[in-house]
Amino acid sequence: MEGIFVDPTFEAHPPYESCPPINQSIRPSRVRDTIGFIPYGDEEEFPVMAHLDNFESFAWEEDFDPDSEMIQIETVRRLHNTWDISIKNIDRMRILPQLFGESHKAGLIWQRFQRDFLRWPGGTDDDMEGACSKPATDNLRERLSSVLATFCPNLNCLRTLCTTHVHPQFGLFGGGRPKVTNQSMRLSEGESCGEECFRLTDESYMVVIVNESDLETLKTILSISPDLFPCQLADLCFKPCREVFVQRSHMFPDHMLYDDDPAGDMESHAKNNKTKKKARKPRLIFGTSITLEPCQHKGPCEKERCECYRQRRHCQLACRCGINCDRQYRGCECKRCVSNCPCYRNFRECLPGICHKCDASLEVRLRATDIPCINTRLQRNDAEPVEIKRAKYGLGAFAVQDMKSGDYIGDYVGNILTNEDVDSLHHVAEYSGRNYFFEFSQVNTEMIDAAPVGNATRFLNHATAELANCEARVLLVNGEHHIGFYTSKAVASGKELLLWYGDKYWKNKGNHQAIDDAG
Template sequence: MAPNYTDFIDLCTSDESDQGLPARRALQESQPGPRIQRLRSSPALTRQALSKNSPVTTVVPTKSDSRNDQKVRGEATLTSTNPIHRASVKDSHGVGSPAGNPGNFHSTPTQQTPRKIVWTVEKIEDTLREFSYDIGEGAAKVTTHLLQNTWKKMAPAPETYSKKNWFVGMKRTPVEAGSGALKLTLKVRWNQAIRDYYQVIGIMTDKEPVPKYDFHHIEIRKNILSRNTILNFVPHLRDLADEEELKYRRWLENLENMDKTSGLATLTSKEKVNQTCRKERALTLLLYLDSWLDKLSIPNCSKATLSRFMASRTDAISSQQVSTIFGSCNSDTDSPGSVKTVKIFTEAFDRVFDNGDVWNEGAVTLHDVLLLDKSIDSIVDSKKLIKYTPNEAKPIEENITLDTFLETYSLLGCLICFSHSCEHGEYGTDNERKRFSIDVVGGITPLVGRKALQASKVNSSRSQSNNDPWEYEDFRKPCSDECFLKVRLNARVKSWSETEIMLLKAAVTFFCDQDEPIQCITAVATGRPCCDVDRQFHKLGLQLPQQPSRSGESEVKPVHWYDRFKKVLHADWQEQTITHAHHLKDHFDPCSHDGPCTKDNCECARNGLMCERFCRCTVDTCAIKFTGCSCHSQGRTCSSRQKGERPCICIQLNRECDPSLCANCGAADRANPKNAEDDQLFKQGCQNCALQRGKSKTLLVGRSTIEGCGYGLFTAENITQEDFVIEYVGELITQDEGVRREARRGDVFDEEHKSSYLFTLLEQEGVWIDAAIYGNLSRYINHQDDFGKGQGCNITPKIMYVGGEYRIKFSALGNINAGEELFFDYGAEFPNLTKKLLKEQEEQTAGKTEAKKQIKARRNRDEEEVVDVIKKTKGKKRGRKPEKKSFAARLDSDQEAGDDNEALSDEDYGPWKRKHKSEIDVEKCGKKNINSNLRSSTGRSRF
């Protein structure tokens, strides 16, 4: 059991002679006098000698006590009151005032006037330098305590127990003479050397070894979004021989260059070490900062005031973050005297701990220390969840509009799952999080207009409410006995706050199309009675949102290949849209424009896509709006097998039925997680919601039937053709990030190493799935080419669109019996796709370099011919050899060579220099690193 943190603090202030912590505490309670003088030098177990120039670091603070009050000297610039009170001591011969003579005005006072300490930068600096020795003493005591008590601890009990002893019946394999013999040469100093022979005991067994594997994976149920990462740790392959060291170093340099090429901020190995040392030093000082401030007792100088001062002087912190820090660090000491005190302490602290001559790479400032505080770090070092603008800090007196009040909801609220912290969205090239929120479709204002249009349709059927939109007594049911539909509130209630009024206005806007009265909905959010909410409605004079005028809009013409009302596809729909071909999509943002959807104003129509439910357009203004399936109204089930009829339109478009659009087909009940284990429910009705159900077949991991492949995935139950098997899940990363990860995981000394867990999800967008660390059992599925070779493929992957996100689904190609291993085809580029792409990049770079060398050689030959002509000219002296060009001249010649190189044709470069047309198109589009078209839509590289 680990020691308590309080015990560590007490240990740092304890004496070596104490009989343990309990005895020392009992001694303190019985003898409240001054403690024994503590050691000024560290014990012998410290890792480095203590000196004023090299304090020792630790992670445990010392306890503040009264026996170590510092005495400082100097001139007066700041004053503070020392809380130490000293009583006047009298002996039998001393002079004092008689106890019964109150009229004696010359009596000796019983207490002295509190002494005022004057603080300057030099005094605080000297005091902090003395305090820094506490770090070394604390480290020494903690180390001594751990070494003395570690052997007393019991060994940790195993977390799992196996009833079967796997080592019973194992037999040692005899070692053959001479095979694998190990010679040991021992040098003995004494002459009495004993020559003896010992039998070698073999440790080999007749049992098969466990298959090798690369990574332990963490089980997840759905894909998680990951940002671009840099090479933080040097990959360890194995112990290197002398001749392999150079090749390994070059490999590490190539990995760092890949990070730089991708635009990531990289650090050298030395810079990484220095950064780690500075962070550890700052964390150590942060633990001691509170106790040091208590010892100093400088007025108006606390961690709160220091944090506020740091936040106000830092440009890297936004205005909203500064206001949040000010709110968390409550302090009323913002006077000029407080600012002066904080400045003096900050300067003294930086003089002591930001001295590079003393602390070397561990020099830190007070700013670095305070940024690591939990209350500050959670605000400053958080993910970029919101876009900060200069006009964020608005005065309270300003009239807040609905858009301003719901700004956070607009920027952070996810359109798919309606949460503020989820795995939907993407990371840009600068690692900035882009969320799939209302802000993507134009913000709150367009959404209000859409809600008004829906509310107008609902209210048109309420003939009783034409005069007053809030009179629902004829057709609404009261929510409680205190509902406004039953009683009227006459008693006085507390006034409404600005926040409650904005909630009321937001409810009118967003719940105007609901059957439940808005008063009842708002009452739940505000905690007020419905009667009070209804009275505030009438007091503010609120009205339902007005339907936007549609005068002047042209009638939407239907398309011949899709009927949005009958929900069917016609004729050559596959040639008119690529909605079903997810690997060809390169546009994913919903459209947000005014008017009907046409190729002139709609990005969806311009890219050959159908408008989804997240787009701003409606069924009335968009002819290509996807409206779900109509299988239930036609008496069919959502299945790919339809007798003599076309399958479900959702299946045709490679998507699962959406409960928001296909409500009547039964997808809503089957997508409910509560019904995931109800097998009887899924035997009928909608059969196109397997990923939303999330229940895979019973699968087991075992040794693969393919030699040398390690583990494989086997089915433990019979699987019928076209049944859902499992989903491929992992980290959602960019294409560049995937190439860098594969390069880091590869073995530079083993080119035949074929192991990868990357899967292309969206080819044109460059989104991959990496299941190396985070994933499920699907990461163990191995590769097979075709039927007819071995067992062949028995499952196939398919990219599906499920409720706004893209996922990979494995289905059975045929009937699979229990016990069979699962295989699928990784793609035409298997097995060394990423290495091929990297090699092509190197060849292109080498081709350009070789072309420059050829041009230089041609220029040198021309110059030599000119020199020969000069030599043979009559009457001329023998010419000199051309002098070596200066550095500037060489730069000019290289530039000219580069210009000539660009003017050459493909024939001049040779076949290895010629570029494919797809590569030229990628360069025009500004793609980086590799050509994504080389990877198939369902290809997964493994090497």
């Protein structure tokens, strides 16, 4: 254009897709359900109609009135803040759209926090944020219920509103009647927690009158999660374990409960666990999912009830059967985990609490003066630093310092998609020439897409098998499959990190360089 001076020394920035950084993969809703916008809608070459055929509905055709939604939200706010009607009771009235959906990412309350709250003349200064997300500080039951409603029930995860694991809205903690009798608890397999453990309590102690004023916290917790074991509750309530058991016995007498796991079953389970069996060699069983859902049944892990048994895999730390289960992975006995470590050979990282002798164990780490276990780098995020800058093809990842063979670079993360989801996005990948799909296992039922979200590992460019200096390893880490990137040879500081994408990546691709340009 006339009047515009273009500096010939200034080069345009290499093209790349937007990529908000994350450190853990996300499991979104079904991609094929609704498309939010038309990508490359202004470019005639993009096959718009063919792309739209992959989706069941279009977001712009949904009957949505933002003004109406604001009125509904204001109605909820005034009913709660002005008339002191609880959010739960407002939802029960059914005079407004559902306030809470089947997951934490649905419902009117979720929609309210997706954009700024509108203000208008006559409106009030306060909104309903405190009503929906901040229970009263002096109401322990509301505070616990609020946390449990959003806390991930996977024992390996410590996040609220988790976007990685599949779980029901209210998790696995509480919300129902007690199902375990006191007798079953006493006969269950497990070690006593001390001299005052409930497992050592005799019948004479059951008549002791417990000070009610000191146990309000315990009674509140039991009303929400009645089947937590006394040993766990003792730590939460700062009370002796046997007093917790007595209080539970008073609240939930055995004659008022139906125990679907009778004492005989529990005794059988304990007997089976105490029987010495020939140690099995640990081996990796590729699952059908990136995240292996832990088993949640009662009693021993048998075919009729245990999902781990049916999937032919070991139980994991997050399983409800406990670390003494016969199917639990036994870990390694190494003092220093190198290439001959059974965990390493079977594509697992060492597990704290299972691998006792190496530095994966907290007890060892507290007294060790050596470096941490080398086979725990991914779970510790102990990655070598990389720099993203211009490369031969688009953007690339470069070593910041000298690296030796086997150094950990990072964990490939992104959206967890099914094959059907990937099929619905192939027009975008082919048109842009940038493909970030990465299969994680031999089963190929799920893969990771780092195009919309990811981290620096998405910028590793392709090279031939002879020239590549990095490799990808699929590892099982705390019940989840991860794709870790490691150097396969020494890399000098400032050199580009290159990965062989594999023959399958180039299948049906006529122009390799177009994909390389993705960076």
